[in-house]
Amino acid sequence: MSSPAIEVTNLTRKFGDFTAVNNISFTVARGDVFGFLGANGAGKSTTIRMLCGLLPATSGSALVGGFDVTLRPDDVKARIGYMSQRFSLYDDMTVAQNIRFFGGVYGLTREALDERMAWVMTMAGLSGRGDTMTRTLAGGFKQRLALGCAVLHQPEIVFLDEPTGGVDPISRRSFWELIGELSAGGTTILVTTHFLDEAEYCNDIILIEAGQLIAGGSPGRLKEEQIRFPILEVSPQDPLAMMEEIRKSDWAVETSVFGTTLHVMVTDEEKGRKEIDSLSRRLGSGAPGVHRIIPSLEDVFLHLLEQKRSGRKGAV
Ligand SMILES: Nc1ncnc2c1ncn2[C@@H]1O[C@H](COP(=O)(O)OP(=O)(O)OP(=O)(O)O)[C@@H](O)[C@H]1O
Ligand SMILES: [Mg+2]
Structure with missing residues (x-):
């Protein structure tokens, strides 16, 4: 069996006295669509930034693509794609300029870039619109373009930080179809979302609250176990x-x-x-x-959060 795509062990991040990510551990299998759920401020983006090698951990470890993020950040960076919470595109550049920019960042050859540029334009539904200013694109197109740029170099693992925020339901649906296609092609996807209906599309999910891991498993198993x-x-x-x-x-x-x-x-x-x-x-x-x-996942999570809160009350 191949090693997991991501293996996180007791990962912690403090900002001063505040613990944003508190001793979390989880494993993501290769090719999985892994959902990362939690309320605002739960610690999702902080975790992703640590896994991408953009933020050092306070303690604990993470292997991404088989490499330790702290010890081998360059090996990790060569294997991942990252779509940050605010779409990482440049609004004042055209569609083609954005794709070229990311091609440069990822060190693609000219031939590879030409081929991938055509691929991204097609998957984003932007064929023939290379000269369009990115700022004028509707949210759904922008989002697909941002995803295309994040996977331009065909990374093994992609981190998508709230990719569907502010996007209409139809665009969300077609975005998830793209995620399904990437995963079917063998890419591992770790995605954060606030939408629990989206979590149903994931093979595996974890829920964090206030930096702590509350539950994890497949949506079906979580329902069976928790409800x-x-x-x-x-x-x-x-x-x-x-x-x-x-x-x-x-x-x-x-x-x-x-x-x-x-x-x-x-x-x-x-x-x-x-x-x-x-x-x-x-x-x-x-x-x-x-x-x-x-039960829906919303029932499951409300139940888990309720339990956690009453547990806290009991502990005081
Ligand atoms: N650089 C920083 N300095 C101090 N506190 C920080 C820093 N970055 C994040 N935090 C805090 O850490 C906590 C977790 O933030 P994080 O952005 O990881 O949450 P999130 O789960 O991604 O939330 P959201 O759903 O709103 O994006 C928050 O309380 C946030 O204010
Ligand atoms: Mg966030």
């Missing part, structure tokens, strides 16, 4: 009043708001349904729609 109780989707007339009541009860493990519905994790489905019925009668509203649902 042990049935979840009922309830559509009450007044979701907030209903949630307040449910939270006082002992038959509901957890309750979260999803738009105008509630997701209620219950110890027992039958009992949960009866209790919800009698609660809505008490609240003077009609019987709400109640359906058992297959």
